[in-house]
Amino acid sequence: MDIPPETLNRDELQDYLNHHLLGSKSGVRLFQAAASTWNGTAYEQEFLELSEQVSEEQDELSQLIDQLDLRQSVVENAIGMAAEAAGRLNPVNITRSKSEGMTQVEMDVLQSALQGKAGMYAVLARLAERFPDAGLDGQRMSDLYEQAQDQQARVRRISDETMDSRFVAPDHHHGSGVST
Structure with missing residues (x-):
């Protein structure tokens, strides 16, 4: 008895990519707010x-959904537009302060979003290996994974370089290089 070949669940892939596309819409705004x-x-x-960069990747993700002959969710696109509008308000760091704990939360949220994006590209790279006819460019997905890792490292570096402005008493700052 022959075992049927594995097939990619395109409905789940469509849902997965649409959720990430939705997240990327607010992610762009979060970086602009930062x-x-x-x-x-x-x-x-x-x-x-x-x-x-995140905006360009968002466009590429949208194109990928189209190239794979998947649908972009109308409901999630509407939610994404609302998330974009909400992101303009910078709900994480309302005062736009560089020296408050909420600034660190903003950095943490950005790193978390980038980690989520890196996870998506890692999954897509693995799917490209398992399903070579699915239309996924495994090398491009690996490159985007590496780019997300680099972006996360950049945010972590900024967080580290500016941490004293948030957590060290003003008369004890050493080398933070940031004036508030």
Whole structure:
């Protein structure tokens, strides 16, 4: 008796990619809000660059959904638009302070979002290996995984470099390089 070949569950893949596309919409706004938090510092430009990269990846993910002949969820697109609007308000760091605990929460949320994105690309790279005819470019997915890891390391570095401005008493700052 022949065992039928494994097939990719395209409905679940569609749902999975749509959820990540939804998350990327608020992610772009979170990076723009972080740039606003760090307005006037060297970190502002770095967060703007990260925002641009995440936006380009969002476009690529949207194109991938189309290339795979999957549907983009109308409901999730509407939710995504609402998330984009909410992201403009920067609900994580409302005061845009560089020196409060909420600034660290903002950094942590950005790293978490990037970790989620890296996880998606790792899954897609593995699926590309298992299902070579599925239309997934395994090398591109691996490259995007590495890019997400690099982005996460950049946010972690900024967090580390600015940590003293949040957690060390003002008269004891050593080398944080950030004025609040």
